Amino acid sequence: MSITYLEAIREAQAKLLRDDKRIFIYGQDVGGKRQRVWPKNSPAES
Amino acid sequence: MVGTAIGAAMEGMRPIVEMQFADFSSTALNQILNNAGTIFWRTGISCPITVRLPSGGTKGSGPFHSQSMEALYSHYPGLIVMTPATVEDAYTMLIEAVAIDDPVIYCEHKYLYYHLKADHLPNEGLPVGQARIARVGRDLTIVSYSAMLHESLTAAEKLAGEGLEVEVVDLRSVKPLDTATVLASVARTGRLLAVGESFPWGGVTAEVIARVAAEGFHLLDAAPARVNARDTPIPYHPNLWSAHRPSSDAIVAKARQLLRE
Numbered sequence: 024m025s026i027t028y029l030e031a032i033r034e035a036q037a038k039l040l041r042d043d044k045r046i047f048i049y050g051q052d053v054g055g056k057r058q059r060v061w062p063k064n065s066p067a068e069s
Numbered sequence: 070m071v072g073t074a075i076g077a078a079m080e081g082m083r084p085i086v087e088m089q090f091a092d093f094s095s096t097a098l099n100q101i102l103n104n105a106g107t108i109f110w111r112t113g114i115s116c117p118i119t120v121r122l123p124s125g126g127t128k129g130s131g132p133f134h135s136q137s138m139e140a141l142y143s144h145y146p147g148l149i150v151m152t153p154a155t156v157e158d159a160y161t162m163l164i165e166a167v168a169i170d171d172p173v174i175y176c177e178h179k180y181l182y183y184h185l186k187a188d189h190l191p192n193e194g195l196p197v198g199q200a201r202i203a204r205v206g207r208d209l210t211i212v213s214y215s216a217m218l219h220e221s222l223t224a225a226e227k228l229a230g231e232g233l234e235v236e237v238v239d240l241r242s243v244k245p246l247d248t249a250t251v252l253a254s255v256a257r258t259g260r261l262l263a264v265g266e267s268f269p270w271g272g273v274t275a276e277v278i279a280r281v282a283a284e285g286f287h288l289l290d291a292a293p294a295r296v297n298a299r300d301t302p303i304p305y306h307p308n309l310w311s312a313h314r315p316s317s318d319a320i321v322a323k324a325r326q327l328l329r330e
Contacts, residue, residue: 024188024189025186025187025188026156026186026187026188026189026190027156027182027183027185027186028155028156028159028177028178028181028182028183028184028185029182029183031156031157031159031160031187031190032121032159032160032163032177034160034190035159035160035161035163035164036085036163038164039085039163039164039167043083043167045081045082045083046082046083046084046085046167047077047082047083047084047085048084048085048086048087049070049074049084049085049086049087050070050085050086050087050088050089050121051070051087051088051089051093052087052088052089052123053087
């Protein structure tokens with residue numbers, strides 16, 4: 024398995040969202056148009 | 070966005086705000102610096118927000134999508150400023166950022182998004198505020214962070230071909246800044262070169278040199294030096310951008326100069 028820096032950020036966010044209901048994420052790039060941190064059907068989009 | 074996050078954080082949530090480009094966070098300076106950074110000190114109420122800043126330059130990104138803002142945020146009290154340089158740190162430090170009760174500025178470097186790979190993600194990393202020796206050496210200490218860590222490691226590899234052993238320190242977070250690890254390295258090498266991608270006026274490299282000069286002057290065999298980007302807006306053209314940002318060749322040239330002294 025090989026993980027990029029970007030994927031590491033994505034994985035951290037996914038873990039945070041799974042583990043703690045107090046955490047939420049929003050911002051200009053949520054949805055993945057620019058930096059592509061968010062894959063399609065990610066937790067932030069559902 | 071940041072104002073809403075501050076309110077939610079004060080009510081017990083743990084918001085992460087994503088800025089798309091670090092450059093755009095300048096529109097939120099009042100809320101980050103004057104509000105988030107001071108709330109605990111004024112009221113005793115924590116403000117655990119994490120602001121993700123996609124930072125630094127890539128080819129063709131130009132002056133509004135390339136800036137490194139870590140020095141600006143480090144200047145103000147009340148904020149933690151993280152600058153992960155590895156895949157492992159990108160993962161563990163973001164998780165740690167959200168767990169911290171203070172506002173955290175998480176500077177993720179866009180150039181590293183696709184240029185770094187790791188085999189697996191760790192369960193835990195070094196504590197925030199602790200630097201890492203990325204390469205061991207005895208002739209010169211290079212202190213760096215974020216994408217410039219990798220230019221520094223490339224420079225160290227080039228200098229190794231000339232028989233020079235360069236120690237490279239990855240700061241990991243620039244605030245808090247791990248002065249003890251930097252001083253310990255300079256004690257081994259006697260020479261300091263600080264490398265950062267941000268503009269040269271003030272900033273992290275200046276702070277590193279100021280601390281070593283103040284607390285470890287007796288350790289130095291030569292005047293400390295630094296390499297930063299040029300003191301102009303960041304150019305759009307890829308060739309100009311490559312000349313504007315610190316390269317491994319520029320670091321090698323400065324290191325050779327320092328080692329001759």
